Amino acid sequence: MSTVSTHPSAQSSTARYLVRTRTRLSAVAGGAGLLAVLVLALLPLTASRGLLQDLFYLFTMLALAQCWNLLAGFAGLVSVGQQAYVGLGAYLLFALCLWVGLSPLLAIPLAGLLCAVIAVPSAFIVFRLRGPYFAIGTWVLAEVFRLLLAQLRSLGGGTGMSLPREVTNEAGFVAWTAELLHVRAPVARDIASYWLALGLAVLTILLIYRLLRSRPGLALAAIRDNQGAALSVGVDAFRIKLWVYLAVAFVTGMTGALVYLQKARISPDAAFSVLDWTANVLFIVVIGGIGTIEGPIVGVIIFYLLQSQLAGLGSWYLLLLGLIAIAVMRLFPAGLWGSLAGRFDLHLFPIRRQLVLRVGSLENGPATGPSSHKNPGGNDD
Amino acid sequence: MANLLEVEELRKSYGSLVVTDSVSLSVGEGEALGVIGPNGAGKTTLFSLITGATRPDAGRVRLDGRDITGVGAAGRCIAGVCRSHQIPQPFEKLTVFENLLVGACFGRAMSEAEATDHCAGVLELTGLIAKANRPGGSLTLLDRKRLELARALATQPRLLLLDEIAGGLTEGECESLIGTIAAIRAGGTTIVWIEHIVHALLAVVGRLVVLNFGRKIAEGNAHAVMDLPEVREIYLGSPV
Numbered sequence A: 001m002s003t004v005s006t007h008p009s010a011q012s013s014t015a016r017y018l019v020r021t022r023t024r025l026s027a028v029a030g031g032a033g034l035l036a037v038l039v040l041a042l043l044p045l046t047a048s049r050g051l052l053q054d055l056f057y058l059f060t061m062l063a064l065a066q067c068w069n070l071l072a073g074f075a076g077l078v079s080v081g082q083q084a085y086v087g088l089g090a091y092l093l094f095a096l097c098l099w100v101g102l103s104p105l106l107a108i109p110l111a112g113l114l115c116a117v118i119a120v121p122s123a124f125i126v127f128r129l130r131g132p133y134f135a136i137g138t139w140v141l142a143e144v145f146r147l148l149l150a151q152l153r154s155l156g157g158g159t160g161m162s163l164p165r166e167v168t169n170e171a172g173f174v175a176w177t178a179e180l181l182h183v184r185a186p187v188a189r190d191i192a193s194y195w196l197a198l199g200l201a202v203l204t205i206l207l208i209y210r211l212l213r214s215r216p217g218l219a220l221a222a223i224r225d226n227q228g229a230a231l232s233v234g235v236d237a238f239r240i241k242l243w244v245y246l247a248v249a250f251v252t253g254m255t256g257a258l259v260y261l262q263k264a265r266i267s268p269d270a271a272f273s274v275l276d277w278t279a280n281v282l283f284i285v286v287i288g289g290i291g292t293i294e295g296p297i298v299g300v301i302i303f304y305l306l307q308s309q310l311a312g313l314g315s316w317y318l319l320l321l322g323l324i325a326i327a328v329m330r331l332f333p334a335g336l337w338g339s340l341a342g343r344f345d346l347h348l349f350p351i352r353r354q355l356v357l358r359v360g361s362l363e364n365g366p367a368t369g370p371s372s373h374k375n376p377g378g379n380d381d
Numbered sequence B: 001m002a003n004l005l006e007v008e009e010l011r012k013s014y015g016s017l018v019v020t021d022s023v024s025l026s027v028g029e030g031e032a033l034g035v036i037g038p039n040g041a042g043k044t045t046l047f048s049l050i051t052g053a054t055r056p057d058a059g060r061v062r063l064d065g066r067d068i069t070g071v072g073a074a075g076r077c078i079a080g081v082c083r084s085h086q087i088p089q090p091f092e093k094l095t096v097f098e099n100l101l102v103g104a105c106f107g108r109a110m111s112e113a114e115a116t117d118h119c120a121g122v123l124e125l126t127g128l129i130a131k132a133n134r135p136g137g138s139l140t141l142l143d144r145k146r147l148e149l150a151r152a153l154a155t156q157p158r159l160l161l162l163d164e165i166a167g168g169l170t171e172g173e174c175e176s177l178i179g180t181i182a183a184i185r186a187g188g189t190t191i192v193w194i195e196h197i198v199h200a201l202l203a204v205v206g207r208l209v210v211l212n213f214g215r216k217i218a219e220g221n222a223h224a225v226m227d228l229p230e231v232r233e234i235y236l237g238s239p240v
Helices: A024-045 A049-074 A083-098 A104-126 A132-150 A172-181 A185-213 A215-225 A227-232 A237-263 A274-288 A294-313 A315-331 A335-344 A369-374 B043-051 B073-079 B096-107 B112-125 B141-154 B171-186 B198-204 B222-227 B229-236
Strands: A017-020 A354-357 B003-014 B017-028 B032-036 B058-063 B081-083 B159-163 B190-194 B207-212 B215-221
Touching (some): A017 B112, A024 A049, A024 A185, A049 A185, A049 A237, A083 A104, A083 A132, A083 A237, A083 A274, A104 A132, A104 A172, A104 A237, A172 A185, A185 A215, A185 A237, A215 B096, A227 A237, A227 B073, A274 A294, A294 A315, A294 A335, A354 B112, B003 B043, B003 B190, B017 B043, B017 B215, B032 B043, B043 B058, B043 B190, B073 B081, B073 B096, B096 B141, B112 B141, B141 B171, B171 B190, B207 B229
Parallel strands (some): B032 B190, B032 B207, B081 B159, B159 B190
Antiparallel strands (some): A017 A354, B003 B017
């Protein structure tokens, strides 16, 4: 008898319900997504260097946007200081490659990990602040990091420094790419960076989707909807927000490291730029749709198209970007994807758990039996 | 009978307004206690102090002999204290089922697989099963109140605090609610119930505490307390 292993909830009574999150649309979207990733992975075989460089930028911005969306859209932590971890990740990559002699491929995840470690004392400071003060606190923290790193002479001080060729063009994985595709080292470097960025963006999306579908995701949604009620049913809001903050610092740090490995030149003002690493990311998330995984994907494509079309306009470009952001916020407060999804109930990454009656237990289904006692005496006579 | 909840000299004031004035009470394991008093008497504040949503200025809260005054709201739920809110606080974008799932997964540390049938059972008990997949925010006020009770039950509390859940019900609905609460109590759950619908309260609780201006002014056998002149005065407005 004990040899038969059963589903946990089947022990007391037969499990009558099951939970379903997948929909037909999401299965189709999953297939299309897989195909898209495959095509993008093979793109270096045919695409121009310029396009690969553009897409590299797009993928890194997508990873940053997904992170900020998780932080602000799901955990309610509206940080405007995520450039702190982009800059730290970038500088850590330089330090690990130049001082420790680590391969960039190892230095990137390690830089992310160290960012998460640095995020612990940082969280200790900013988590004491609420709402707008939290936002300001994160920005101040990023400025502190920028000023500190500008003091570090051995990493270029205020003017910055470059990565030597041994780290960039002559790194092992770049040589491997060059051999694989029979291309010159500078081209191989662009292609390798492109693959890394694609991998980072895809992994970030998959990890966030997995997180949102699991128990922590349920807690985050509850906190987003009503923090007081979440606390009253046992959700430790502080702990879960802290974990999100640390996880986001990890991925943001890795993204920063990757971006500056490709740039190969760093300065405090660029690496800790609030405009490049927070304002643009905010724009992407807000026009796409905050609080959805699809939103930042839509947002980053629009952002990329706008940038490539309007880049010639100089500072007018930024003005236009601001105007578009305001217009979208006024007309589609949930973002372009958010409005569309709300209207047609579209969820490419469904999170909602549908309670479904198991087939075969319909004869004692929910409409009759146990719940009938709530009927207010209408047919009692 | 051993006391499950002991509240000792709790005090809370906002500025010069004392909303809870040295209130002490105890509830036995498996007991059902009613709390009555006029609006603004400090009943809901007392619940907030017991559940940890609000910190007291002074006093102690003990659960099963353990001092939980320093424990936060989430920790107290995990320890076995859960409440329904007078003004419903659903997770609006989550479905009704997911609302309960949060309680079961975090209040009682169940896995999602374990929680599924448990939550479905609570939804059946509270008459919400047909609305399981609707967003919490789409419910009517009445169903929101049911959801408050259901979500609290999903955490399998040892001590269940009910804050005016009978208001606005029809006679028939009220009867079925009384039946549900009596069944919950029969299952061994200790209950403290704040209610203005006195006949519903008296159908379940044996003992009453009366609050007025933040102070406990009477306590004892439910029917005896209701007959006290000072209680009649509060409830009927003027001496008769």
